[in-house]
Amino acid sequence: MINFNGDLLSKNSFFLNHENRGLRYGDALFETIRVVNGKVFFWEDHYLRLMASMRILRMEIPMTFTMEYLEEQIMAAVTANSLENSPVRVRLTVFRNNGGLYLPLTNDVSYFIEANALESPFFVLNKNTYEVELFKDFYVNPDMLSTLKTNNKLIHVVGSVFAEENGYQNCLLLNSEKMVVEALNGNLFLVKGNHIKTPPIKDGCLNGIIRKKLVGILGALEQYTIEESHISPFELQKADELFITNAIVGIQPISNYRKKEYSTVVAMDLLGKLNATARLG
Known part of the structure; x- marks a missing residue:
């Protein structure tokens, strides 16, 4: 119905x-x-x-x-x-x-x-292989319209077809300034040590709900620092972890990008905190 x-x-x-x-x-x-x-x-x-x-x-x-x-x-x-x-x-x-x-x-x-x-009442960490690649056929505009959840999703549609054709589970999108802004279906977080970065809204990424919640959670934790700043494609292979967030999956770790394999330690830690926040909020 x-x-x-x-x-x-x-x-x-x-x-x-x-x-x-x-x-x-x-x-x-x-x-x-x-x-x-x-x-x-x-x-x-x-x-x-x-x-x-x-x-x-x-x-x-x-x-x-x-x-x-x-x-x-x-x-x-x-x-x-x-x-x-x-x-x-x-x-x-x-x-x-x-x-x-x-x-x-x-x-x-x-x-x-x-x-x-849905299958699970909780956000569950998917530990299966989850490989991504940059999608460079088209670019996201770094403006307010790109941050809205509108039906104008052709970049995401064509990027999904590209991922399927090439055996990737997802793709990362670039804006017109060649900065990494998001994944096809969610926001991106990059972990290096205890420092975590996510692209700022002004770069054109979706103004995501789980992104907002995680920024708030991380800001209250002493063991991590959170920064909203540009992410260059060159930073991706230097990261310890990469993960994607959205309102249905919660946190989706990226396992592979090109020749780099990533851990899931921080993603797993944050998933429990996100589930706790969802139950309370």
């Missing part, structure tokens, strides 16, 4: 048409959210990011779009799929309503919510 503007519809319903602006122009935003046993992980952060993104794209925010209302709609979709006692991956998509060419006829919006089962 899918929640479309508060109505629960079967997944094979034709509730969008050829005039949909998300399809035509990528005029849409989305949040990918983890829900476990009825608890929406980091919901306030997701909600505030969505509201800020809608304002940036000049979408009209409905009066009904309160935290409580949207959480209720998320849980309605979860319950309609009989997943209220399960770990769930939820996607909340908001798009400008039909009409117009590049210039919309209205800034009013609609939404739909999907819910699909």
Whole structure:
């Protein structure tokens, strides 16, 4: 079942048409959210990011779009799929309503919510081989639009095809200034000793929820230092660890980049702290 503007519809319903602006122009935003046993992980952060993104794209925010209302709609979709006692991956998509060419006829919006089962209620560290490579066919622009979770993800789509064709589990993206900004599906962290770096938002990386949480966690720990600064491709092979973060996986360690193999000591330590934060928050 899918929640479309508060109505629960079967997944094979034709509730969008050829005039949909998300399809035509990528005029849409989305949040990918983890829900476990009825608890929406980091919901306030997701909600505030969505509201800020809608304002940036000049979408009209409905009066009904309160935290409580949207959480209720998320849980309605979860319950309609009989997943209220399960770990769930939820996607909340908001798009400008039909009409117009590049210039919309209205800034009013609609939404739909999907819910699909996950395997684990906790963030779990994947220790399987996870090899990455730089994707250099196209570059991310270091601007505010690149930091939003919009439906304009062609670089990520083509990069995913490149990774699949070449036997990689993921790719790292560069911005137009040739700095490493993120992975195809999440933010990047680099570990050297007890010092940890992640690209700054101004470099064009996604303003990720788990990125934000880990920066906060690391800032409160005496054994690590955290820095938001440029990451050059030359730094990658000098690192002790590299890992990717997103709201569904949590922390995904990178095992190999070119001839370098990485450890997972810090990633494992931080995963426990992230799980604890998710349970509390």
